[in-house]
Amino acid sequence: MKSIQRFFIASLAMGALPALLGCTLAGHWQFGFVFVVLSGGWWLQQRRRMAWHSVFFLAYMGALAFAGTLSVGAGWLLAAAVAVLVSWDLNLLLQQAGAANLVNEALLVRAHLRALGRVVVLSLLLGAAVLLIRIQLSFWIAFLLALVVILALNSMMRQVVDE
């Protein structure tokens, strides 16, 4: 699990760095330090084996969403969000590995990182496509699209709950 620990620390740094850069470039360098503090706090809670990773994850995503309202570049935010998602996932894996008996650790870690890698690449690609392809939509069409997404999520959640 040492490799996972290293990946976790790297992903935390990768989360703070683009967010800090994005905020600095947008002229809000003070707010950028919120991400540094959050990364530091998250790292500390992981070292002390506390179970506050989801709180830090939600706080991080909330801070990123707020940074979005400060006209920070969306690319920086997307990169930070992907890195934070990776941190959260690896933190959970470290926590589970600490609490349970691990069997075939190398195979397990390799498969997990492969799946996580797929999520990272696809997120960056899809996020970049979303940012690059620009089409004018009226509010109501955007609203309708968002409604479709929400309904799709709803039905997916209901299906999972039913199972």
Added chain:
Amino acid sequence: MSRFFLLVSLVYALLLAGLGTLNAHIMVLAVPPLLYVGLSLLRANQSLAIRCRRVLNRDTVREGDEVQVILTVTNEGEELERVEVLDPVAELYPVIEGETSALAALLPGEVLKLQYTIRGQRGAISLPPVQVRGGETLGISPRWEAQETKTKLMVLPDYPHVRRVSVRPLHTLGFTGPIPARRPGSGTDFYGVRNYQPGDPLRRIHWRATARHVDVPFTTEFEQERIANIGIILDTRPEQMQESGDRALFEHGVRAAAALADALLRDGHRVGLLLYGLGTWVFPGYGKVQRERILRALASSEPSTSKAYWTLAQFPTRFFPARSQLLFISSLRAEDEATLLRLRAFGYSVLVVSPDPIAFRAENLPEDPLLHLAVRLARIERLLLLRRLRQGGVIPIHWSVSQNLDQVVASTLLRNQPMRQIRERF
């Protein structure tokens, strides 16, 4: 909150916040968690070809004994990149050693083995199914699959040692035992003297009496000692012995029943058990096999939830032979008095072992200026009830559970013995 619901809630929140502020930058942030959930669930429907087997080193143990469990999980399908195994036994019994959960990647045919030791707590249960989750790599699926293993564990109650319960029922059985039967015969205790009859052995002639009466010899008579029919009744009625929340008083009742049954069976009596409130009846019998039957019934006893047994009015006297000894274990309610006195009137010898609920509950109650007064009033009420029972011919044993049961039983029964027997003892 599970990971799945956390991420879906986050996606909802980001989409709504983006729509609310008309800010595409916020909506873009929903892309990574959405893909994380989507990609995981794409593979989550894969069914698990897994077989679980749980083996215990002993399936019947005494309370407090250790049981070693070996859980094997075999992958009978394709390679599984991530499987989580969780044995919920840890929620029922304290785990002394070993792990009850595992996170693994399993190759086809590979076997995962978990070995752990639990400490038994009274009860007879089928162990819950093993929980297995897998099929996707990121571990986001909230779906756990239950794998039934059909393992049963019986934990018999641990009980204190009681040396002897000196009961004196009106009716005894035909076999030799420890109870003086109030009639002459073969025994060890002196019963009386009678005129010599031809055939009496010479060594039983009472020489002192014979010397006083010229030409009329006398023979010593001994008191017969017999076994008896004894019915133990454990009260499992709702709100009876369980009001302290943790059911500890009920557990004391179970232990007392086990200890008394053991002592009586050791003396050779014919003992039966009724769990009043549950309707469980162990037919009377003798010896070690009967002790095992009684302990098994006690192991599976739980406080009843049936309102049908709210009072003692439904007490089934047909289970107990006339004029036999009844041993009732209950913390007692005021309305029980009438039934207990009625049983006495029917000719049963009734002994009530009553764990003191007042002292027990008072220990767990928060400090209150009126508590002392309330405890005093409740204690007076209880003592009056016990006194009325004693006056009615029932022998009540007031047992504060912090005291040694053996000493309490011995001292109470000594007080209730006829003077002749007490003199003999000293």
